[in-house]
Amino acid sequence: MEKIIQAQLRDIEEKNNVKILYAIESGSRGWGFESKDSDFDVRFIYVHPVEWYLSVFEGPDIIEIPVDEVLDVNGWDLRKALKLMYRSNASLLEWLSSPITYRQNQELVKELRQVAEKYFSPISVTYHYINIAKKSFEGLEGLNNVNIKKLFYVIRPILSCMWIENFNTIPPMNLQAMMKEVKMDDKVKTIIEELVTIKADRIESDTIKQPTELMEFLRDKLEYYYSYAKNIKTEKERDSSILNEFFHKTIKEYSGDIE
Structure with missing residues (x-):
């Protein structure tokens, strides 16, 4: 399955002209209680070329592959992921601690986790x-x-x-x-x-x-x-500047790799 999943990720990059920064296993396999017939729930975060982010109207920020009996694959554009991080989206936060990774730059993911902690609610x-x-x-x-x-x-x-x-x-x-x-x-x-x-x-x-x-x-x-x-204390509104800084830096660094 590892080879099939890696091939699927490469195919997604080629067909959508994106670069996948981080890909993991979610669902029961990532949660640690899979069954014999559990499918593979692959989730990923990706970036587009810089020009895509300069468009007047935002394009689709989700990539979904038709689900079959074995694979369930979908991912979020980095900007969407960071917007969800600002709201402390639990699903996104889970992805960052998945025990099964298919694609990652360790330094980038380490920084992403540090940013996530700052917005954890x-x-x-x-x-x-x-x-x-x-x-x-x-x-x-x-x-x-x-x-x-x-x-x-x-x-x-x-x-x-x-x-x-x-x-x-x-x-x-x-x-x-x-x-x-x-x-x-x-x-x-x-x-x-x-x-x-x-x-x-x-x-x-x-x-x-x-x-x-x-x-x-x-x-x-x-x-x-x-x-x-x-009884949990209400948090103050968070400053989004950390997210903006991370977004700008990541786009500059990785969007140039897309042909």
Whole structure:
């Protein structure tokens, strides 16, 4: 798959006349709980030639490739990515800590992560994860058997909220990375670890008997973090100059590589 993905990235660059700066794996493989039939969710950030940014009207800032059973590939133009970073977009922040990278300039990505930390909003990101967890949890309540994949759509957001409370930094994308650092009940931790192992040997649609103790833990945490989020101090409006500086420097440095 690595060769297929790299070929796809090169094809995207050629057909769209762009340069991909950063490409990673998102979805269950990046999150650390893939199934046997999980697809590959490739996400990337790219730049156009300088002239593209000087147009009177902005062009499309997303590249999407038709999804098939194996590959789900799409990316954002750097300017769009930085606009989302200004709003502390949780999905973009996740990309920056993916354990699986397909394309990156280490120095550039290091600087991008440093910029992201400056615009990280605990309120915004906590509410993002609470809403994902709540919606997924409501779909599982009352069921004797639950879909394993949907269960993780509650587990990971809750752990992300726990990370923010403990460290006040951007949560890692990977579930295992969070579990190593976040303090939690040993029994619950063991249940989650067992679920990761079970899911790795199953297909995406498989179900298991509802794990009562884990569901109680998730319910309590969901209620707690709704209250917690309301008490996070409101942040001041951020200065966008750091983003502008990074954008100008990156465009000058990398747009010239595009033929």
